[in-house]
Amino acid sequence: MESRKESKADKLFELARRRGFFWQALEIYGGVSGFVSFGELGVKLKDKIIRLWRDYFIYKHGFTEVDTPLISPYIVFEASGHVNNFKDPIIECLKCHKKFRADHLLMEFNRKISEGISIENIEKEVNKGDVSCPECGNKKWNVGYFLTMFRTTIGPYSENEGFMRPETAQGMFTEFKRIYEVSRGKIPLGIAQIGKAFRNEISPRQGVIRLREFSMMEIELFFDPLNPRCPFLSQVEDEELRIIPEDLVEKGVESPLKITVKEALIKGIIKQEWLAYFMALSKKFLTKLGLSEDKQRFHAKIPSERAHYSAQTYDHEVLLDKFGWVEVAGHAYRTDYDLSSHMKRSSIDMSVSVPLEKPIKVKHLKMNINMKKIKETFPDKFNDLIKVLNKKNPEDVKKEIDASGVIMIEDLKLPKEVIEFVDVDEEIKVRRFIPHVVEPSFGIERLVYATLDHAYFEKGDRTILKIPPYLAPIQAAVFPLVSREKLQEKSITVWEDLKKKGIDAIYDDSGSIGRRYARADEIGVPFAITIDYQTLEDDTVTVRNRDTWEQKRIIIKDLPDYLLSLLCFSDP
């Protein structure tokens, strides 16, 4: 496999640690895997990636952004299906202590396993005596669950169980009603959230690629299932995507189709316009991070590996030096699963209404109930009776009366005279529905890593991070050519001026000029400004380009604008 002593990824991790992009957290206690800390450069890079994402995904569409709690009570994740789906039944061989996914192992012994099989049933199956450990043949088992959500308690009462969110999405569903209200009833409605999520991985490795605590950028796009058009689609419909659709994944095909967004929709490879739009946007966004198109692909999730809420999911993967194809974003069509689930559990109506273009006239049957008569006949039961009666469908009531001449409410017989049926013409002006959801979801740490991975270059014994200028953590470095007081003074003036203009600049006068260029290259500073003797005569400086090593002389007063023009990115 890897014959070099040190892979690029190893060197990149070393660089990230040494220069303070990020490192494994809690080093003084030996480190805990699945947790990282970010230093200054990492924070800045992360921040710029987030800003770029906001430009691509939020502002442009007029979406709204929220920030909801990291911890929620049990009931939220019970409703969302996570409590049932975010756990794996595990059985442990009591002899060799190997652990297996219980359902997988039972299937090997030809047991029919239903989704969400209970521990009790697993135990029953296992104890029938024919299930033996594939490792040592032993037949005694310990059965349990491994819940991959972090559990905690809320308040002083330990029975009030809560969980750290495993995705930011649920917050946008639980708060949907208010956000919808605040957005003045807009549909389609895009709600974005950037924040931390937590997954108690069994054994996370691969450094920053698989974390127990990580950051996500997610959008829940709520749309009308009867009007699923995406108004932005035309902007990307000719964009070519590299896709491995479900049927190819099933066949084990690894090479992607190249297909335009338009075609993918027509052929049904992507089922939803918004999903297709976000996939295209996602590709453009990643390209902007410096990830070339041939290092990107969309990989369909087949039903068995899809999340419990998903009707279609594409993983947006990038090719990384050491890890191969790694998912950096997931694009899921969640249907109305989440809102419906919360609606059911909370009994709060999550449906929204849109005005109909033309009001619809509907004829329907209405019951005129003779309240007086009923009250006279059943004075005690009146209230309950009316409640039940009002909930009944008039059509059904009429049928019952036509058939038997009476209506039975519990054990009470109501004579047909108490109800009069009339046909009513009603004008329906709105349509109510539960919105469907398309969700693009990005892992920030993975994006940071992917950006660095693709920015990493070596030139002789020097390392250069060719981070796109608009993402560079440090945007400019100011150097006096030599450490002479006059040059130093001038340099500091230039440096101060750049900072005032909002350019993230550093000043360095230690060591030779070449060493300082090298130091700057290693952390991806795109422009190095050198103050030399000529500066003192004509107020010009040289601007040295990190990638080409070319130098340009610029008049100091034009410098900030010159740099800013190179540092900005064209609008998406």
Next chain:
RNA sequence: GCGGAGUUGGUCUAGCCUGGUUAGGAUGUCAGCCCCCCAAGCUGAAGGUCGCGGGUUCAAAUCCCGCACUCCGCACCA
């Protein structure tokens, strides 16, 4: 969790088998000299209780045991 390998200044590492004086080097950092446009050179300095805990021994980075963590495989990754 299992199997294998490993853990020594900021970084990379020598030393461990064959226990013995202030744990060596490279690189980086800082200060000074130099004044030079791509990690040049010279001088000096700071920085390590050798992962943690225990044991053996007159003496442990070195031998033994336990633990933690990391890396590589296996399993897991909704």
